[in-house]
Amino acid sequence: TRYNNTFVRLVNGTLPSNGRVEVYYHGVWGTICDDHWDDSDAGVICVMLGYTREEACAFSNALFGEGKDKIWLDNVRCNGTETDIEMCSHSLLGIHDCSHSEDAGVSCSKNTRYNNTFVRLVNGTFPSNGRVEVYYHGVWGTICDDLWDDKDAAVICAMLGYTRISVLST
Missing domain, CATH: 3.10.250.10 (SRCR-like domain)
Structure with missing residues (x-):
């Protein structure tokens, strides 16, 4: 899904509304490191994908499996009102101190949470x-x-x- 200039998707989830977060830059899909990753950050991803932020839940430690390509974002810090992950504070694109064992995930729907x-x-x-x-x-x-x-x-x-x-x- 593209929102403004950023493409995001959820992969390896159990439903379309959950999975490992991947962002698309320079022709390559990559992941987000889970450093500082929380429900506010997950809420921004959910909004970008057409869900509400109210049921957003952040997951860490590659809960939805490890990515294979680039790690694009690290130290993401959203206040929860942003509508694009690019609006959140984060390290420079492609600069990180993570491995894919720290890939961030989200659930955007109560369908997996009760x-x-x-x-x-x-x-x-x-x-x-x-x-x-x-x-x-x-x-x-x-x-x-x-x-x-x-x-x-x-x-x-x-x-x-x-x-x-x-x-x-x-």
């Missing part, structure tokens, strides 16, 4: 199926399947924003 609980589906054949993982204290983990049934799966589906669904638990 009462401060984050869930995702991984390794499925479609975005709507896969292994359930829960984010807790900075780490993604799985749910034990003891006593797991269709009602539990339906809760996860509702948290991810899916409406009346056909649930298959194994």
Whole structure:
């Protein structure tokens, strides 16, 4: 998505509204380092992508995987009212003290967040199926399947924003 002169996208997420943040400069997509990365910064990215900033949530430590090319931005500091990441304070373009293990991510929709609980589906054949993982204290983990049934799966589906669904638990 292009906003003013800056292109941004979210990659490697579980839904279109979350993922690793990438920005496009000089013909190359690159990442943003997570130094000082917070919900205000994430909110600017969400606005650029057509979401609201109210549900923006920042992630660090390459939660959505590590990028491979350039690290374009570091030390991003937005006050939360900007409409383009370029309007925020940051280090000079391409100047950083990071590795891709510090790539910044965002979630722009409550579809992955419910009462401060984050869930995702991984390794499925479609975005709507896969292994359930829960984010807790900075780490993604799985749910034990003891006593797991269709009602539990339906809760996860509702948290991810899916409406009346056909649930298959194994």
